[in-house]
Amino acid sequence: MSEVRVRFAPAPTGELHIGNVRTALFDWLFVRHHGGAFILRIEDTDRERSRQEWADQIIDLLQWLGLCWDEGPYYQSQRIGLHQEMGARLVELGHAYPCFCSSERLEGLRLEASRQSRPFIYDRHCLNLPREEVEQRIRAGERHVIRFRVADSGVTSYNDLVYGPKEFENHLMGDFVIVRSDGAPTFLLSCAVDDHDMAITHVIRGDDHISNTPKQILIMRALGWEPPQYAHLPLICGPDRAPLSKRHGATAFAHYRDHGYLSEALMNYLALLGWAYDDATQVFSREELIEKFSIERVSRSPAVFDREKLLWMNGYYIRNLPPEVMRARVREWLDRCGFETGRFDQQWLDGIIGLEIERSKTLEDFAAHLAYLLRDELEYNQKAVDKHLKRPKAAEVLRAVRSALADAPDFRSETIEPLLRTLSEHMQLSFAAIAQPMRVALTGVDASPPIFDVLFYLGRQRVLERIDHALAHLV
Numbered sequence: 001m002s003e004v005r006v007r008f009a010p011a012p013t014g015e016l017h018i019g020n021v022r023t024a025l026f027d028w029l030f031v032r033h034h035g036g037a038f039i040l041r042i043e044d045t046d047r048e049r050s051r052q053e054w055a056d057q058i059i060d061l062l063q064w065l066g067l068c069w070d071e072g073p074y075y076q077s078q079r080i081g082l083h084q085e086m087g088a089r090l091v092e093l094g095h096a097y098p099c100f101c102s103s104e105r106l107e108g109l110r111l112e113a114s115r116q117s118r119p120f121i122y123d124r125h126c127l128n129l130p131r132e133e134v135e136q137r138i139r140a141g142e143r144h145v146i147r148f149r150v151a152d153s154g155v156t157s158y159n160d161l162v163y164g165p166k167e168f169e170n171h172l173m174g175d176f177v178i179v180r181s182d183g184a185p186t187f188l189l190s191c192a193v194d195d196h197d198m199a200i201t202h203v204i205r206g207d208d209h210i211s212n213t214p215k216q217i218l219i220m221r222a223l224g225w226e227p228p229q230y231a232h233l234p235l236i237c238g239p240d241r242a243p244l245s246k247r248h249g250a251t252a253f254a255h256y257r258d259h260g261y262l263s264e265a266l267m268n269y270l271a272l273l274g275w276a277y278d279d280a281t282q283v284f285s286r287e288e289l290i291e292k293f294s295i296e297r298v299s300r301s302p303a304v305f306d307r308e309k310l311l312w313m314n315g316y317y318i319r320n321l322p323p324e325v326m327r328a329r330v331r332e333w334l335d336r337c338g339f340e341t342g343r344f345d346q347q348w349l350d351g352i353i354g355l356e357i358e359r360s361k362t363l364e365d366f367a368a369h370l371a372y373l374l375r376d377e378l379e380y381n382q383k384a385v386d387k388h389l390k391r392p393k394a395a396e397v398l399r400a401v402r403s404a405l406a407d408a409p410d411f412r413s414e415t416i417e418p419l420l421r422t423l424s425e426h427m428q429l430s431f432a433a434i435a436q437p438m439r440v441a442l443t444g445v446d447a448s449p450p451i452f453d454v455l456f457y458l459g460r461q462r463v464l465e466r467i468d469h470a471l472a473h474l475v
Helices: 018-034 052-065 076-092 103-115 131-139 187-197 207-222 253-258 263-271 286-292 307-320 323-336 346-356 363-374 382-388 394-406 413-426 431-443 451-473
Strands: 005-008 037-042 071-075 096-099 145-148 155-160 164-169 177-179 202-206 229-233
Touching: 005 018, 005 202, 018 037, 018 052, 018 202, 018 229, 018 253, 018 263, 018 286, 037 052, 052 071, 052 253, 052 263, 071 076, 076 096, 076 145, 076 177, 076 187, 096 131, 145 207, 155 207, 155 229, 164 207, 177 187, 187 207, 202 207, 207 229, 253 263, 263 286, 263 307, 323 346, 323 363, 346 363, 346 451, 382 431, 394 413, 394 431, 394 451, 413 431, 413 451, 431 451
Parallel strands: 005 037, 037 071, 202 229
Antiparallel strands: 096 145, 145 177, 155 164
């Protein structure tokens, strides 16, 4: 195989969504597996909807995920001259022609097609206009588009690397627009020209582009070019098998980065949306994905985006990344949340991060779970307060606990645990009846790491201050 060249070509008309990034990942894995070149092309020819901030976000998110490109980013809007030149050449070669039909006339044709329950196909009203008339109308400044002339018969076919042989009846395609009335090339023309000019060998994209593929193939062949190979990826849907939408949760990829998901977990999870190495393996390193990925193992069936599975996988990576890597990620996240971790003893900080590894599934969880240790002021969960601090004997328990802890020789678990268990026996209460009021008073919630770890990392002074506050204001 000659050098593989694959492009990721998003349009900067909104936030990059899960489907976009899955496509970029499959492009990147295919290229890296074959030792080829990954090209980033920003298709920003939609003048009304394209925004530079969306293009910047695309670049930022791809870099964050680790999908580094070898060429680009190219901006399609900077290549319009080449696209227009190729549109003009198609006219010269007789493969395209100016169309002066008004929007009103075209709308009438669409309504008539709808009444007859048939697809709209342009009736070629302008195909055989005399050359002199065409030139005169163009000189007069009459608005017109350029249409590609599709053969009256035959088929346009290609072998899809995912779906297999695909065949399209030419007479059902209709003469499609390749240059708009304002002179702007359409997606169909720009994409075909750029794919050839950039020597793209494989186009891997969503299956919503399948209907565009025969038209782009026709454009390329009319210009004497060999089309690339095409692979179309299956739709991503929610657990209910409906197309993925906001009702299934966030679809914007930035949401997951900004809520504390790890790039490694997202790469692993997205790779499994439509691809599988075998029937069992779920966890792959970046290197393993590159080694094992193949288009042949991409499914034709819609892929199911399951947020619970993604959350599980993110938790798995949190627990299994090298400890020093994970601690650095958490410290960085905590700093973003305003905790200023540099002011704490780093050994103490690493210790409290270790407390939350098992029950935190995102970096965001660490910030929520550790806030009681990193801030002096607590936010109390009212349900927890009502359940554990408003009950009979809660005040008596807290006073007894305070007295015992104030006199403890140190705050190590091996010292505190027997002391508090002896207290619960003396008060004829279960240990939970001692621990839960204490937990709420110290953390603000009724779920935390083991209470002895909480006591150790808070330290004697803060423990006594929080019990005093609970006795004064909450019990």
